[in-house]
Amino acid sequence: MPVVEKRQLLSAEEIGRTLSRLAHEIVENSGGAKDLALVGVRRRGVPLSERLASQIRGFANVEVPVGTLDITLYRDDLSTVGSHPVVQSTQIDFPVDNRDLVIVDDVLYTGRTIRAAMNGLFDLGRPRRIQLCVLIDRGHRELPVEASFIGRQIQTSDSEIVEVRLREIDGEERVMLVDRVS
Amino acid sequence: MLLIRNGRVLDPATKTDATLDILIEGDRISRVGPELDARDTEFFDARGLIVAPGFIDLHGHLREPGGEMSETIETGTKSAARGGFTAVCCMPNTQPVNDNASVTRSIVERSAAAGAVRVWPIGAASMGSKGEALAEISAMKAAGIVAVSDDGKPVATARLMRQVMDYCTPLGLPVIDHCEDPSLFAGGVMREGPNSLKLGLPGIPAASESICVGRDIEMALLTGARLHIAHMSTSGSLAYVRAAKRNKLRVTCEVTPHHFTLTDEDVRYDTNYKMNPPLPSRADRDALIAGLADGSIDAIATDHAPHHPASKDVEFDRAPFGVLGFETALALGLTELVDSGKLSLTRLVELFTTGPARVLGLERKIAAGEPADLTIFSTEHTWTYRTADSPSKSRNSPFDGRSFRGAPMATVVAGRIVYRR
Amino acid sequence: MLQRLSHLLGTENLTREQIAFILDQAKPFQEFQRHPLKKLATLRGKTVAIAFFESSTRTRISFTTAASRLGADTMALQAESSSLKKGESLIDTVRTLEAMRPDGIVIRHASSGAPEFVAQRLEIPVLNAGDGTHEHPTQALLDALTIRDRKGKLEGWNVTILGDILHSRVARSNIHVLSKFGVKITLCGPAMWVPRELEKLAPGIRVVHCIEEGLRGADVVMVLRVQTERIHEPALAPDEYISQFQLTPARLKLAQPEALVLHPGPIVRGLEIDSAVADGPQSGVLEQVTNGLAIRMALLYHLIGGAAADAPHPAKDRTNASD
Numbered sequence: 001m002p003v004v005e006k007r008q009l010l011s012a013e014e015i016g017r018t019l020s021r022l023a024h025e026i027v028e029n030s031g032g033a034k035d036l037a038l039v040g041v042r043r044r045g046v047p048l049s050e051r052l053a054s055q056i057r058g059f060a061n062v063e064v065p066v067g068t069l070d071i072t073l074y075r076d077d078l079s080t081v082g083s084h085p086v087v088q089s090t091q092i093d094f095p096v097d098n099r100d101l102v103i104v105d106d107v108l109y110t111g112r113t114i115r116a117a118m119n120g121l122f123d124l125g126r127p128r129r130i131q132l133c134v135l136i137d138r139g140h141r142e143l144p145v146e147a148s149f150i151g152r153q154i155q156t157s158d159s160e161i162v163e164v165r166l167r168e169i170d171g172e173e174r175v176m177l178v179d180r181v182s
Numbered sequence: 183m184l185l186i187r188n189g190r191v192l193d194p195a196t197k198t199d200a201t202l203d204i205l206i207e208g209d210r211i212s213r214v215g216p217e218l219d220a221r222d223t224e225f226f227d228a229r230g231l232i233v234a235p236g237f238i239d240l241h242g243h244l245r246e247p248g249g250e251m252s253e254t255i256e257t258g259t260k261s262a263a264r265g266g267f268t269a270v271c272c273m274p275n276t277q278p279v280n281d282n283a284s285v286t287r288s289i290v291e292r293s294a295a296a297g298a299v300r301v302w303p304i305g306a307a308s309m310g311s312k313g314e315a316l317a318e319i320s321a322m323k324a325a326g327i328v329a330v331s332d333d334g335k336p337v338a339t340a341r342l343m344r345q346v347m348d349y350c351t352p353l354g355l356p357v358i359d360h361c362e363d364p365s366l367f368a369g370g371v372m373r374e375g376p377n378s379l380k381l382g383l384p385g386i387p388a389a390s391e392s393i394c395v396g397r398d399i400e401m402a403l404l405t406g407a408r409l410h411i412a413h414m415s416t417s418g419s420l421a422y423v424r425a426a427k428r429n430k431l432r433v434t435c436e437v438t439p440h441h442f443t444l445t446d447e448d449v450r451y452d453t454n455y456k457m458n459p460p461l462p463s464r465a466d467r468d469a470l471i472a473g474l475a476d477g478s479i480d481a482i483a484t485d486h487a488p489h490h491p492a493s494k495d496v497e498f499d500r501a502p503f504g505v506l507g508f509e510t511a512l513a514l515g516l517t518e519l520v521d522s523g524k525l526s527l528t529r530l531v532e533l534f535t536t537g538p539a540r541v542l543g544l545e546r547k548i549a550a551g552e553p554a555d556l557t558i559f560s561t562e563h564t565w566t567y568r569t570a571d572s573p574s575k576s577r578n579s580p581f582d583g584r585s586f587r588g589a590p591m592a593t594v595v596a597g598r599i600v601y602r603r
Numbered sequence: 604m605l606q607r608l609s610h611l612l613g614t615e616n617l618t619r620e621q622i623a624f625i626l627d628q629a630k631p632f633q634e635f636q637r638h639p640l641k642k643l644a645t646l647r648g649k650t651v652a653i654a655f656f657e658s659s660t661r662t663r664i665s666f667t668t669a670a671s672r673l674g675a676d677t678m679a680l681q682a683e684s685s686s687l688k689k690g691e692s693l694i695d696t697v698r699t700l701e702a703m704r705p706d707g708i709v710i711r712h713a714s715s716g717a718p719e720f721v722a723q724r725l726e727i728p729v730l731n732a733g734d735g736t737h738e739h740p741t742q743a744l745l746d747a748l749t750i751r752d753r754k755g756k757l758e759g760w761n762v763t764i765l766g767d768i769l770h771s772r773v774a775r776s777n778i779h780v781l782s783k784f785g786v787k788i789t790l791c792g793p794a795m796w797v798p799r800e801l802e803k804l805a806p807g808i809r810v811v812h813c814i815e816e817g818l819r820g821a822d823v824v825m826v827l828r829v830q831t832e833r834i835h836e837p838a839l840a841p842d843e844y845i846s847q848f849q850l851t852p853a854r855l856k857l858a859q860p861e862a863l864v865l866h867p868g869p870i871v872r873g874l875e876i877d878s879a880v881a882d883g884p885q886s887g888v889l890e891q892v893t894n895g896l897a898i899r900m901a902l903l904y905h906l907i908g909g910a911a912a913d914a915p916h917p918a919k920d921r922t923n924a925s926d
Contacts, residue, residue, distance in 0.1 A: 073635075079648075079649075083905070084904055087628055089631045090634060107923045109923040119644070123643070124639060379803070380775070382715035383716075383736075450719075451719050
């Protein structure tokens with residue numbers, strides 16, 4: 001889809017510092033990372049969750065398990081799309097029961113993705129608690145979903161998109177605000 | 183009186199190929215010559231068209247009595263007229279089977295009342311075509327049959343075939359056989375080959391037909407009878423027929439237009455491609471065309487086999503065998519055989535006229551005193567065959583929607599124009 | 604990738620890419636079978652008609668479970684209770700089904716070509732669960748998935764199919780799939796059940812009538828059912844078949860050391876296959892069953908429930924996605 005860049009929201013360095021801060025907040029909030037586990041939502045939540053775990057390993061010397069969640073099968077809009085999107089794998093190798101889970105995604109918008117992610121997690125067991133960590137919260141919620149750990153909160157309009165580029169997926173590292181061009 | 187003017191008269195029997203006029207009085211040809219003068223006549227301008235002796239179809243199914251849902255003598259003969267046929271030999275597998283004079287008479291009477299073209303019934307060889315007792319052949323002969331056959335099935339045993347032949351020879355009736363070996367045919371729905379394997383449809387090996395042809399020819403050798411092989415479809419059968427002819431046996435054969443046009447590769451699961459004998463392998467199809475060209479094959483016959491649409495709209499293996507044939511026969515002959523250079527036009531006309539006539543022991547020619555049966559056709563006229571436009575009650579043709587160059591333009595039976603395009 | 608596919612009638616016309624895509628898409632559904640809660644809402648509100656005009660328990664249950672786990676409802680039509688026995692034609696049964704408005708039909712039928720017949724007349728996706736002796740595409744796909752998982756890849760193996768190939772839709776579908784991946788296929792069995800003409804079905808096929816020759820060098824051995832119904836022509840006495848073609852541990856040793864043994868089921872132990880082989884370490888029979896569920900879920904997911912191709916996409920306006 002054609003887009004026009006409006007402004008940069010986070011540089012590579014700022015992404016790094018933000019993730020570091022988020023990692024600390026998560027550990028603090030979890031009372032010592034006991035039973036803590038991170039679940040990255042495909043696609044860009046995955047490298048973010050891995051980086052958070054790596055950070056936590058670094059400063060807290062704790063190995064926090066990381067899982068990947070594909071929410072395609074849990075989407076609420078499948079009967080409106082022309083053909084069903086490709087399903088990727090969900091890989092959560094640790095038991096979910098009684099876990100202190102943190103869902104990690106790049107952008108929080110309407111909240112529907114997170115609702116789907118929670119449905120997916122409940123299929124696997126009964127976590128003790130689920131919290132949400134996002135790099136950007138751009139507002140416009142359509143469901144009662146909130147993030148406990150937010151990198152940056154910004155005001156956006158419906159015609160804008162927050163584009164997150166991560167080196168593991170996009171080969172570059174920055175967050176921009178772009179305009180949809182119809 | 184009817185004057186057919188300016189046509190190219192092509193008559194293999196008299197070796198005529200010239201622009202001539204034909205004057206018809208009543209039901210007979212009265213004169214043939216260049217630029218005939220006539221007053222008080224109906225005219226038909228055949229400029230640019232071929233005028234041939236009236237085509238004879240040795241093999242058609244008119245379904246009456248008993249199968250009127252699929253076709254009647256009236257609708258079938260109207261379709262035949264559209265195909266340029268002036269006479270149709272109708273097979274006896276009606277309900278009841280035409281195995282006695284009373285059924286034969288009913289067919290003859292119905293044809294006289296409602297038939298658009300001449301109908302020459304073929305009587306059953308055995309009672310009910312059950313393959314046990316002989317049918318009432320001489321009574322049927324008196325009532326008007328021109329041949330015998332248990333078509334739909336083969337004459338059941340060699341022994342019965344011998345008896346039928348012995349019985350028919352003094353009556354001057356040819357025996358027509360639908361050649362097939364029941365044990366090899368068993369449950370088959372198409373020609374056995376790579377395509378039947380791929381489609382997962384039970385196949386009928388070509389040998390099923392040729393085994394029976396060989397059997398019948400041995401019986402013809404034994405009895406001296408006139409044997410005609412119906413709807414021949416394999417090179418194996420053709421080889422037997424050629425050998426029999428070389429040995430001066432009175433053996434003849436016919437091929438249908440779908441068998442010289444389509445092959446087993448054309449079968450998918452469309453029941454309009456399901457008939458018996460099934461569509462041939464490519465090699466057999468090509469051998470049949472060679473046989474049509476070199477005279478080993480005597481006639482083209484349609485095996486017009488109507489089945490009302492609901493009966494064909496089922497799974498392939500449950501569908502009845504058979505496809506329509508009257509209206510596409512000539513066009514297919516012109517396109518597949520003449521235009522492609524495999525046969526001459528004269529040879530094609532023989533296959534529709536002198537060939538079938540000889541099988542029946544008749545003559546078919548354009549000459550003064552002959553019956554006024556003519557087939558007037560164009561080799562140029564382009565048209566598209568649509569089963570929806572056909573007077574037939576059925577729609578089961580593999581050629582629906584196909585375009586042709588060449589078509590029957592008018593059909594004259596007993597001096598009357600029964601069809602005009 | 605499957606956008607151009609509105610039905611799954613067979614594997615003959617699937618491209619290599621489409622087959623690989625289906626196998627890849629089965630993966631998430633394989634993982635799904637390990638979830639404690641095996642119930643999605645993905646196809647909730649959709650109905651899948653399970654129309655089995657030929658008796659079958661395993662395949663029918665597999666499809667029904669697959670639909671159910673995706674959240675769909677199923678409508679069961681079975682030959683025994685169907686009006687087909689009372690003389691209602693396939694076309695009328697189909698129209699009746701259509702009037703009940705399912706979102707898709709899974710059909711098994713004794714006539715080759717029946718699913719195609721149905722697909723030509725209905726506007727909804729048709730999945731072939733086995734037609735006559737023609738195709739059984741989901742079986743071949745789950746077999747391919749099992750080979751790929753066990754052996755690491757699908758390409759280039761020597762695969763021997765053992766039994767009555769002539770009457771086997773499983774064999775045909777497998778031939779169409781494997782031949783697209785450069786697999787060398789050996790068809791082995793009694794001559795009347797394995798005519799040489801089968802070599803023309805696809806590239807890379809050879810026909811042998813001696814089991815020792817058929818097994819030599821095989822990386823995968825697919826054993827077909829020897830059915831007690833009248834399907835074999837001619838029928839062979841069981842002892843005749845066993846002595847010449849049963850897959851015994853001794854015969855299996857003629858194949859490659861790590862050869863994978865597959866069987867579409869149900870197995871008749873002691874007939875086409877010795878119990879020791881069926882239960883042995885080289886047998887992939889149990890994985891085949893799980894993979895069957897995954898393949899069928901992947902296919903139902905992709906074929907059923909999307910909007911019409913040209914429907915507007917309201918949801919797309921409100922996603923933070925430019926890709």
